[in-house]
Amino acid sequence: MSAPNPTSAEPLRQRGLRIAALGIETLLITFLLLLGLAAAPTPLRGQLHQLLGWSEFGAQAAPSGAVFWWGALAPLLAIGVFLGSWRLQLRSWCRIAFGYAVVGGVFAYLVHDDPTIRRPLTLEQVSPGFPGAERSFGVMMRYGKAHPLGLNFKAPTFKDPFPTLVPEPSGRWRETVASRRAEFEANWIELAPVRAWLTELEALGPIADLTPAHADAEIIAFQPLRSLSQHGIAIASLQALDGHGDEAIDTLLPILQLGRGLQPSSRTLVRAMIGVVIERLGLETANFILDNAAASPAARARLAAALQGGDSVAGARHLLAIEYAFELGAFGGARAGDILAEWGPRANHPWLRRTLNALSPFIYNPHATFNLYGDLYSDLQGLAGRRQLEQMDPRMKKFIDLDARPSFKNVFGKSLAQLTVPAYLKVTENYWRAQDQRAALVARLSKQ
Numbered sequence: 328m329s330a331p332n333p334t335s336a337e338p339l340r341q342r343g344l345r346i347a348a349l350g351i352e353t354l355l356i357t358f359l360l361l362l363g364l365a366a367a368p369t370p371l372r373g374q375l376h377q378l379l380g381w382s383e384f385g386a387q388a389a390p391s392g393a394v395f396w397w398g399a400l401a402p403l404l405a406i407g408v409f410l411g412s413w414r415l416q417l418r419s420w421c422r423i424a425f426g427y428a429v430v431g432g433v434f435a436y437l438v439h440d441d442p443t444i445r446r447p448l449t450l451e452q453v454s455p456g457f458p459g460a461e462r463s464f465g466v467m468m469r470y471g472k473a474h475p476l477g478l479n480f481k482a483p484t485f486k487d488p489f490p491t492l493v494p495e496p497s498g499r500w501r502e503t504v505a506s507r508r509a510e511f512e513a514n515w516i517e518l519a520p521v522r523a524w525l526t527e528l529e530a531l532g533p534i535a536d537l538t539p540a541h542a543d544a545e546i547i548a549f550q551p552l553r554s555l556s557q558h559g560i561a562i563a564s565l566q567a568l569d570g571h572g573d574e575a576i577d578t579l580l581p582i583l584q585l586g587r588g589l590q591p592s593s594r595t596l597v598r599a600m601i602g603v604v605i606e607r608l609g610l611e612t613a614n615f616i617l618d619n620a621a622a623s624p625a626a627r628a629r630l631a632a633a634l635q636g637g638d639s640v641a642g643a644r645h646l647l648a649i650e651y652a653f654e655l656g657a658f659g660g661a662r663a664g665d666i667l668a669e670w671g672p673r674a675n676h677p678w679l680r681r682t683l684n685a686l687s688p689f690i691y692n693p694h695a696t697f698n699l700y701g702d703l704y705s706d707l708q709g710l711a712g713r714r715q716l717e718q719m720d721p722r723m724k725k726f727i728d729l730d731a732r733p734s735f736k737n738v739f740g741k742s743l744a745q746l747t748v749p750a751y752l753k754v755t756e757n758y759w760r761a762q763d764q765r766a767a768l769v770a771r772l773s774k775q
Contacts, residue, residue, distance in 0.1 A: 348423050353409040355430045360404055362437075362690065365742070366733045434689060437736055441694035444659065446701035448652045450540050450594045453645065460535035460592075466528050467535070470521070470551045477548030480521075483514035483558070492557040494564065494611040497618060504564045511561040514554075521555045525581055534588040538595055540656025542669035546597055556582050556605045560612040564619075572620030576630050579616065583609030583633055590642060596650045600754060603761050610764040617771065631772045639762045643711040646754060651704040654747075655697055662687035663739050687739075696740030699730050703748070711755045719752045 412426075470477040490507055494500040504511060515522075528534065538544050559582040566575035586609050589602030613630060616622070622630075658666050664683030683690075703726045710718050731744035 345420065345423070348420075348427075349412060350409060352423060352426050352430065353405055353412065355434070356408050356426075357405040358686075358689075359430070359433060360408070362738055363735050366735045366738045437689045440692040441698055444655070444694050444697050444701065446651075446698070446705060448648065448655060448701075450538070450649065450652045450656055453648045453652045454536055454592045454594045456535065456537060457533060457592075459531060459533075460537060463528070463531045463533065463535040464537045466524070466531060467547065468545065469524060470548050471545045472548045473545045474548075476520075476524075477551060480548060480551045480554075482550050482554045483517050485510050485514075492561070494560060494608065494615050497615055500564065500615065501568065501619070504561050505568065507561075508565060511558060511565065515558050515562050518555055518558055521551050525555060525585060529581055529584065534585075534592060536592045536594045536598060538598075540594075540653050542657050544595075544657075546595055547601070549597075549601055552585070552601060552605065556585070556608055560608050563612055564615055567616040567620040570620055572616060572622035573626040575616045575620060576613070576622055576626045579609060579612055580629060580633055583613065583630075587633070587637070591637065591645070593645070594649055595653060596646065596749070596754070599646055599649065600757070603758055607757070607761045607764060610761065610768055613768055614771070627772055631769065634765055634769050634772075639759075640712045642762075643714070643755060643758055644708040646758060647704050647708040647711055647751065650749075651700060654700065659693060659697055661693075663691040666691075666743070683739075690737070690739040692737040692740055695737050696744060699726070699741075699744055703730070707751055711751075711758075714759060716752060716755055716759070719755065723748065723751065 468474060470480065472478065485507065490503045491499070492503075538546065559578060563575040563578040563582075566572075566578060582605065586602050586605030586607070589605070590599050593599040593602065657669075661669075662684040664680035664685075664687065667683060668680045703722070706722050707719060710716070710722065726748065727745055731741045733741045733745070
């Protein structure tokens, strides 16, 4: 006769507690298995990145495939783990306790973070304020994206076809401004409020940026600045074609100074690159003016003075420093759910935010994540400052393929890192192209 099962006489309450303990352990093991699958180079990692990418770009709906796979896999894994544990006789109290000890050690490993952020940096350090900065910033932000003037701004229109508003190549630009003169002149009058705003801003001296390090911080609206700069260079070009070189230079100078002035104190990459774009338009137009009209020595001297100042190397490094400082200030102390919610309204669901915040210590190590970012940005700053642009993409590739490759530990932080690093090579190339154009124009003016 076989021996009786020692658990057969176990009270129902104790048996229920044993099953509950095994069930909780099953859920913890399932969570760890899901982390492993999210980090492993499997289709599921791609599905996770789809979910994060959806949150980042604020799409109208999450990818259905990603939701299905992750939603279906979790309960199937949990059922499989529980049944496997039951069949393998892992339900005794000793074995359950041993399982909890192992799982607890793994969770302690996941929670452990780097003790400090090695490269602390704030926007105030990168772009400090100066006397009069608050007034300058206040005037600047009249055309912020959330302010009435910026929010309600309507760019002047053109008859079809819409002209290409770039002064290169010069032959095509000459044809464009000459054939669309009436539209440019009418639109220039329509832009009188924006022109008055620029005049007031110019009178205050350096253009300040006091943007706080918040994901939802208001930034300047691009449309008013683009319309103003594009029409300004068109009017200056028409004045040059009419033989009025001095007037053309005086019309251009506020546009050129706006582009240059936006950059030194910038606290966002968006604002800095708007400045670079406007500066390049101004530099190309200045050459167009000099090619098509005579300008007095005094006007050329005013143009040359507007091109002076600025440290090109420091400016290149600044582009990378502000991005790192902004991200560190905005997200350095945030939890996973809060970070995801800031990226797009579709990700800001209370249940998703609370769930990810509860899991955040086990999926996200903020210090370790920003130490990865800090090392990357430090290297990119050096390459940008030394103008070793050919080495930037390989460094970015190393970051994506090795440094930030998703792993069992810090899977959320590394997955985010792979998705949130912009194409800095193009940014830096545009910056240095503007510096070359400025140096060439300075040399040209010095010879005349």
